[in-house]
Amino acid sequence: MKGMTVIVRTIARWVKVFIFLYGCLITITGHLTPGGGFAGGVIIAASFILITLAYGKELALRQLPLRAAAGLDSVGALIFLVVALFGIGFGGIFFANWIQRRFPGGSFHLLSSGAIPVYNIAICLKVGASLFITFVIMSVLRIVVQKDGSFRMVQDEEEE
Amino acid sequence: MGTEISILVLLVFMIVAALIAAETRSLLSSVISLGAVGVGVSIAFLFVAAPDLAIVQVSVEVLLLLFFVRSTIGREVEHVKGRIRWPGLLLAILLCAGVLAFGVYALRSLPPFGSPVISAVKEAPSNLYLEKSLKETGAPNVVAGIILDYRGYDTLGEATVLFASILGALAILRGRAKRRKEK
Numbered sequence: 074m075k076g077m078t079v080i081v082r083t084i085a086r087w088v089k090v091f092i093f094l095y096g097c098l099i100t101i102t103g104h105l106t107p108g109g110g111f112a113g114g115v116i117i118a119a120s121f122i123l124i125t126l127a128y129g130k131e132l133a134l135r136q137l138p139l140r141a142a143a144g145l146d147s148v149g150a151l152i153f154l155v156v157a158l159f160g161i162g163f164g165g166i167f168f169a170n171w172i173q174r175r176f177p178g179g180s181f182h183l184l185s186s187g188a189i190p191v192y193n194i195a196i197c198l199k200v201g202a203s204l205f206i207t208f209v210i211m212s213v214l215r216i217v218v219q220k221d222g223s224f225r226m227v228q229d230e231e232e233e
Numbered sequence: 234m235g236t237e238i239s240i241l242v243l244l245v246f247m248i249v250a251a252l253i254a255a256e257t258r259s260l261l262s263s264v265i266s267l268g269a270v271g272v273g274v275s276i277a278f279l280f281v282a283a284p285d286l287a288i289v290q291v292s293v294e295v296l297l298l299l300f301f302v303r304s305t306i307g308r309e310v311e312h313v314k315g316r317i318r319w320p321g322l323l324l325a326i327l328l329c330a331g332v333l334a335f336g337v338y339a340l341r342s343l344p345p346f347g348s349p350v351i352s353a354v355k356e357a358p359s360n361l362y363l364e365k366s367l368k369e370t371g372a373p374n375v376v377a378g379i380i381l382d383y384r385g386y387d388t389l390g391e392a393t394v395l396f397a398s399i400l401g402a403l404a405i406l407r408g409r410a411k412r413r414k415e416k
Contacts, residue, residue, distance in 0.1 A: 105372070109381075112289045119292065168382070168386065170369075170370060180367060186371035187370075188381070192385075193377070196388070199395065211406075
């Protein structure tokens with residue numbers, strides 16, 4: 074993919090920051106206001122996909138390499154599982170909200186409700202990274218139906 | 234009453250958009266009509282006071298639309314011409330009518346719009362969640378409290394499904410690409 078015109082690029086350069094920050098906001102305040110890790114992750118992935126569409130995948134992959142995205146994906150899943158497993162040790166049962174029991178924090182504060190913000194951030198990392206990976210893989214490869222009806226996968230550059 | 238009328242208008246809009254998506258000739262218009270259905274669902278969630286679902290729905294819808302446009306652009310559908318097979322069509326119509334009749338019968342037993350079942354049953358767990366969620370989980374957003382604390386297993390399963398599906402898609406697509414490079 075080569076990217077789009079100057080107008081799209083200029084607007085994308087300004088808007089991507091706000092989309093990214095909005096995704097972070099929705100994730101971090103997921104336990105206070107509507108939203109949460111899933112929606113925040115999708116919005117963050119959308120900001121990277123905007124870069125991919127406007128500038129081409131080379132720049133997007135320089136900002137978030139595929140290997141790093143795969144790492145973030147795994148790290149998100151691991152954080153989710155490890156915090157939940159700590160619930161057995163500190164709270165007695167799997168998925169016990171042990172942070173909330175140790176450090177209650179005030180209600181309606183950013184640092185409150187224990188493990189829920191941690192879970193939100195973990196899910197955000199997981200969802201955002203995996204959706205970005207899927208989009209890049211889908212835009213790098215393309216299925217071509219040959220004349221005899223069989224499928225073949227080609228990379229975009231080969232075709233052009 | 235106003236909410237009901239708005240939702241009915243939205244439902245008609247969604248049905249029309251879905252019909253267009255199914256019947257239109259161009260693949261791109263079909264995908265865009267599918268996006269219109271998704272936006273309608275999101276607005277309907279807002280009308281029934283479910284902002285969490287509305288946010289997730291609208292963001293996932295936009296992203297999926299991008300995915301679909303990216304994967305369908307520059308491609309045309311081949312239209313199959315042939316005779317209508319009457320027995321199959323008749324069976325489909327009968328099945329649709331049966332499901333519709335069952336739906337009408339089943340929906341009659343639901344409580345009226347705007348009065349949820351949990352208000353009638355005092356011992357329902359949902360009432361317990363609404364009462365104790367803030368005290369027990371500390372999260373003012375009850376939805377977050379439920380999906381990440383009371384129902385944490387569900388979220389873990391959801392994350393596992395996502396992880397497994399991405400892993401599978403990545404493995405399949407990447408394997409083909411590498412094999413092609415070696416040739």
